[in-house]
Amino acid sequence: MAKAALLLIVLALPLLAQAQTPEAQLRCESTGQDFVYDCTLMLTRFGRPLEGAQVTVGADMPSMPMAHSVRPARARPGLKPGEYKARLDLEMLGEWAIKLRLDGPVRDLLVLHYEFDSKGAMPRKR
């Protein structure tokens, strides 16, 4: 009986691990240089800040998805827990699908849509 319960728990663990995907919020400010932005990312999971993740920030455009040369930037941890900072060098203004590749305690790929203008980025409802 105990063995069965243990088995069930072990089998359920992967499910538990994937059950909650991290959530991310992005804030970007233009650095003044054309299409270069300083971005601050807030990662949470289970409602709590997600620390210690290795975050790589990339970007793509919804139309012609694979064809823009935005070099993914490694994010460094920010001051607050769950905060990460990265500098994004985009090709143009407009709507970008920001891709956050997470490694470390959580492995995942999040895609967020933001509208970039000359000042910063606004989330796009998608």
Place this chain on the structure above:
Amino acid sequence: MDDYAIGVLTNIALFSFIALSAYLLLIAGEMSFGQQAFFGVGAYAGGILTTLYAWPLPLAALAAMALGAVAQFLVALPTLRLRGLHFAMATLAAAEMARILFELMHWRREIDGELAGPDGTQGFRGIRWIFEHGIEPLHYLGIVGVLLALVLALFLMIERSKLGATLRGVGLDPELAASVGIDVQRIKLGVAAAAGALAALGGVLYAHHNTYIEPRNFDIMLGVHSLAYALIGGLGTAFGPLLGVLLDIGTLESTRVFHGYRMIVFGGLVALVLVYRPRGLLDERTVQWLRQRFS
């Protein structure tokens, strides 16, 4: 190899699938503006099967390919006798219809307490099969690479066979082909199904690489780009479309000088090359010459 290089190489491979599907149709004499639709069919079908119904990726990929083949077959059937711009416009119309259908498609199921699945124009997020099975980006590149190599090997085998000669014959002069007893219709339908399967394979692999797809990913830009890659790379060999993809993404990546100018450079390059080589860099004559040189 760093993550960035892995990403670029994966993109090159994924693009090659749809470029090859456009190439196959070009060989058989048809210009398609619509391969992006079947890329999308593969992406959505594969994503739905793995994310909503927990199918393993290999099985989902096979199903996606079958669906892509059927879809392109169904488009080809009523348009068999169309040539040139008529056929191209028919494929464009079909592809735009598919994209609008993707915009209208809502197929949501509750998975692990959250709603998942395609949500119309909001897209389809959370295609996580790769992450849930611990596949590293490098491994995935390996998988995609092996599949591409298999496809290329298949192409090379066919090119050297009677089927390959028949295909090219149909492409160059269908009336002549028909007069020597070739069933042009059957060939065209077969080519259509194969091209659809190929594009769909690229699509399902793309969906799992990106974890997120939306209808805009599959618009006319993708389709005409794949056509351009196939043509500029050259219609003489299956390596032609690959070369086309490499040229574009290569100028994109290798020279940061072109930052922001890539399309201007690549577009100009394509137009110029086509002036001197209307059938691409690796056109039939060049391939013939290369074979003689190295045989």
Place this chain on the structure above:
Amino acid sequence: MIADLVQNTLDGLSAGATYALLALGFTLIFGVLRRANLSFGPAIMFGCYAATWTHVNFGAGLLLLALITVSGAVLAGAYVERLCFAPHRGGSAIAAMVASFALWMQFEELATLIMPRHLYAFPLLYEGDPLALGPFTLRIDALAMLGAALAACLALWWTLYRTRFGLAVRALIEQPAAAALAGINVPWVFVRVFALASAIGGVAGYLVVASHGQITPMLGMWATLKGLLAMMLGGLGSLPGAVIGGLALGLIEAHTQWYLGPQMRDLIAYLLLFVLLAARVPWMTTRSAS
């Protein structure tokens, strides 16, 4: 009910007028060269962006902007003709069309480089209330579009039927081989046809941008898709067909959008095209691409 029908018809006709102009431009090029110019929309967009740039940096009157738009479109069209169509005249149609697509890419990127914002304001043709005719409203700029389209068609008709150049163009459309043998300077005719088509396109583009009061980089793709769609609906290669196709497209769009929404509007238009092509309706296959 009837009021909606009439209102939608009015709206559809004015949109259709623009589509008719776009289709005319495509058809001129297709009828004479037997190739579709995928850079037609983008060349128009180039002209519109040139006008926008002038307006943003210097401010300019409506007439000047119209002239800049048309000139820009003609210039861009000449570039496309030289690079994509002249070299392939006797050769591969696919190469020409793919090359024209490649230049489309260039125009799009150029537009975003020079004018990086996604949206720019453009001076409105008419700022004021629409005309009220009983229960119907007629926008003044819609009237202007219809009027301009009519004027352009008349000018085109006059060119084709009252000038030597027009005679040559018609000859090339109807009997290309005989025309060449009769000593017509075919390449020179092509160049001028391109200029004419681009000019008409420029007019259409200007009207669209000035009536919406804004311009986005999507204009190129939009103009190409609508122009191609209208051209094919009306029968490939036929000039009257282009006008009918454009008007029909406008009407179909206006009515389906009213009852079924914008996505169904586009879906129906493409479905109609596909069905007409598949059925190989005779008027659609009058002239095939080489």
